[in-house]
Amino acid sequence: MAANTSLSSFTKLNDLVAIYRPANARPGAPDPGTPQLIVICSWLGAASKHITKYTDAYQQRYPYATLLLIRSTLASMIQRADIAPANEVLASFVRDKSDSRSKPPIVLHAFSNGGARNVASLIVDFRTTRTGSTFPFDALILDSCPGRADVSSVSRAITLSLPLSSWSRSAASWLIYLAVLLLMTITHLFKIEDTVSQLRRRLNDPDVVPTSVRRLYLYSKADEMVRWEDVSGHVEEARERGYERVQEVVFEGAAHCALMLKGGERYWGAVGGCISGKL
Incomplete structure (x- = not known):
């Protein structure tokens, strides 16, 4: 049975950042195809009851993974978001990964422009605070983003x-x-x-997102918040910039950041494939 992963089981690090650590350690050696850390960057103003649909699903699929949640609020969009506690968590996992022979993957999952902006800031801040070190993540999942301003x-x-x-x-x-x-x-x-144009540029900058990172775009043609053509255009830009490990899954009739509700099996199948490298 999956552990209780309601947000009440997360430890709050500040107003934006919270962490969930599994109660039980993974038995035996780490599986190189199973993530040790999943960073979830939610969309602007996302309610806890909606976020838990994703945290619960991740815990069911990867019961030994640590979940790091970074929320996006209007205040964090206006002012620079305080995600320093998240970088401290990342630093500890990077140390563990460098010492591990199996090197289990680290996953970033962003929702909408608000979440993707936090992902980009997280990567850039890590490099700045760690004297030029590149954050060694393995998979980037972009749900309903990036759009245009x-x-x-x-x-x-x-x-x-x-x-x-x-x-x-x-x-x-x-x-x-x-x-x-x-x-x-x-x-x-x-x-x-503008911040959205900066976001689009950063996500296709090899100094921010290495070309070796597996990338998955999930978006809907019925999205009324982010035009699907803008996401599709970013996919093409990524490929033109030399990103070869790029996949996209397009949904019909799904609302913004609600793709899972229209096709949960397809959604999580694509996510799992991106994480394992089998998509």
Whole structure:
């Protein structure tokens, strides 16, 4: 029976970062195809009840893996997210991996632009704080991302992340739309790279994501938050940049960050294949 992996069983490291360590150690030698660490970077404003669908599924499939959760909030999007505790965890696993003959994989799983932004920041911060060391992860899973920065999608994502009633959210949406429009106008006029464009560039930068990393894109043609064409375009850009270990699985009729609900078997089959290298 799988262990209880509700978020109450996670140890909170700060407001954004929490960790789940399995109660029992893996018997025998580590399996080189089974991850020792899975980093889950949730989407902007994701509710705990939705996040647990993924943490529970991971625990059922990989009962001896440590789960590191990094949440994305509106505050963390406006200001630089404090994910330093996550880097301390990564450093400990990197030391363990370097000492292990089997070298079990480390997996990064990002949801939407908010989660992918935290993934990119995590990798860049690790290299900065570890004097140029590259974080040796093995698989990158991108769910419903990356998109592009346009006023409608960004303002909608912010609006839906707010814990408001339907009426309050509708009223706030106009103010948010105008604020995003103003911000994007300023970045365009002053030729400032917006955060989503920076994200897209970083994910296809070999200095950030090595070309040896297995990569899986999961996205839906029915996504109303992130256009599937933008994700597909990033897949092509990755291949053009020399990333050969890239796979994509396209869903029909699934909502943003809800692909698992439309095709759970297909979703987790692809994830498992990416982690093991058999996709």
